[in-house]
Amino acid sequence: MAIRRYQAAQGEGHRDVCLIPSSAHGTNPASAAMVQMKVVVVECDQNGNIDIADLRAKAEQHSDKLSAIMLTYPSTHGVFETSVREACKIVHDNGGQVYIDGANMNAQVGLTRPGDFGGDVSHLNLHKTFCIPHGGGGPGMGPIGVKAHLAPYVSNHVVTPINGVNADSGAVSAAAFGSASILPISWAYIKMMGARGLREATELAILNANYIAKRLEASFPILYRGQHGTVAHECIIDIRPLKAASGISEEDIAKRLMDYGFHAPTMSFPVPGTLMIEPTESESLYEIDRFCDAMIAIRDEIARVESGEWPLDNNPLVNAPHTQADLMDSDWQRPYDRQLAAFPTAAVQAAKYWPAVNRVDNVFGDRQLICSCPSIDEYRD
Ligand SMILES: *Cc1c(COP(=O)(O)O)cnc(C)c1O
Numbered sequence: 001m002a003i004r005r006y007q008a009a010q011g012e013g014h015r016d017v018c019l020i021p022s023s024a025h026g027t028n029p030a031s032a033a034m035v036q037m038k039v040v041v042v043e044c045d046q047n048g049n050i051d052i053a054d055l056r057a058k059a060e061q062h063s064d065k066l067s068a069i070m071l072t073y074p075s076t077h078g079v080f081e082t083s084v085r086e087a088c089k090i091v092h093d094n095g096g097q098v099y100i101d102g103a104n105m106n107a108q109v110g111l112t113r114p115g116d117f118g119g120d121v122s123h124l125n126l127h128k129t130f131c132i133p134h135g136g137g138g139p140g141m142g143p144i145g146v147k148a149h150l151a152p153y154v155s156n157h158v159v160t161p162i163n164g165v166n167a168d169s170g171a172v173s174a175a176a177f178g179s180a181s182i183l184p185i186s187w188a189y190i191k192m193m194g195a196r197g198l199r200e201a202t203e204l205a206i207l208n209a210n211y212i213a214k215r216l217e218a219s220f221p222i223l224y225r226g227q228h229g230t231v232a233h234e235c236i237i238d239i240r241p242l243k244a245a246s247g248i249s250e251e252d253i254a255k256r257l258m259d260y261g262f263h264a265p266t267m268s269f270p271v272p273g274t275l276m277i278e279p280t281e282s283e284s285l286y287e288i289d290r291f292c293d294a295m296i297a298i299r300d301e302i303a304r305v306e307s308g309e310w311p312l313d314n315n316p317l318v319n320a321p322h323t324q325a326d327l328m329d330s331d332w333q334r335p336y337d338r339q340l341a342a343f344p345t346a347a348v349q350a351a352k353y354w355p356a357v358n359r360v361d362n363v364f365g366d367r368q369l370i371c372s373c374p375s376i377d378e379y380r381d
Pocket residue numbers: 024025027028072076101103104125128
């Protein structure tokens with residue numbers, strides 16, 4: 001909204017095209033659509049970077065109406081795009097503003113700033129990098145930083161007007177400071193970490209992701225890497241070739257991880273058929289090794305399906321997760337033993353998490369809608 005109001009003040013209120021790379025999170029086109037922008041998708045190259053030639057072509061094609069680009073750095077493909085400055089310049093040269101999606105600040109804090117490489121606006125997802133709880137639909141809180149030229153155009157509030165901001169810029173949230181009660185968490189985190197600690201967290205997040213990429217690369221292809229063969233703060237492992245060769249899917253791996261005591265990493269986002277691993281700075285080397293050991297052991301299990309030792313419809317992967325009821329069943333009809341099912345590694349033997357139920361049918365759940373609100377007539381009766 002600040003970009004739109006700024007452009008309107010320049011007599012450029014007709015600018016309404018928003019460029020969004022195909023690697024973007026769905027919240028980006030959704031946000032652009034909410035301020036009546038038209039989304040134009042920019043392609044990515046085979047390394048996961050924004051295709052600069054396509055960006056240039058689309059920026060020039062829409063030059064008269066270009067309002068903004070929304071880009072994520074490092075990208076959702078888990079790479080630091082070396083052409084990010086050039087991408088920002090192309091958009092500026094064609095009359096647009098640059099919005100940097102701040103979701104991946106975990107790979108930037110203390111090392112760089114969105115404004116340094118060309119951003120005009122950036123938000124901070126406090127639930128990504130700054131420690132507030134994630135998920136459950138809230139409580140959300142996303143401070144937005146803008147460069148000075150946009151400052152007068154950010155949203156104001158009728159009850160608590162902001163100094164220096166146009167009085168007629170409407171609010172985006174009914175509460176003047178949003179979900180302000182959660183801000184002390186981020187404040188305390190920043191205070192306790194200090195400048196050096198925050199920088200170290202960023203460095204460790206990047207190091208941890210690269211450590212995992214290195215340990216897993218012999219077992220699973222790493223989908224995207226940067227120029228020097230490294231990843232940013234997350235790495236995507238590609239399960240599609242394995243699935244084609246063995247019939248075992250990314251979902252089977254995700255479910256089998258429960259038997260090994262893990263909640264699966266992000267599945268099929270941003271690329272279908274993959275797993276995206278984002279360890280952050282918080283996990284110890286012991287925990288990261290335990291995870292890599294599990295993934296490598298799972299790869300060996302897949303090999304036993306590939307070789308025909310276990311049938312595709314009866315193996316520890318497709319039967320995962322295993323419950324206590326499965327193991328206690330006196331009629332155990334499986335080509336692997338109970339120990340492998342529930343205690344596949346020494347780490348699991350020492351500390352076992354028990355899945356309470358077998359695999360749920362996700363798709364069935366999505367398609368069987370239940371209306372939980374009885375009609376008003378039923379109240380009358
Ligand atoms: C998580 C994320 C967002 C914001 O999504 P939330 O629904 O607020 O969690 C936006 N962009 C990217 C790249 C993200 O990873």
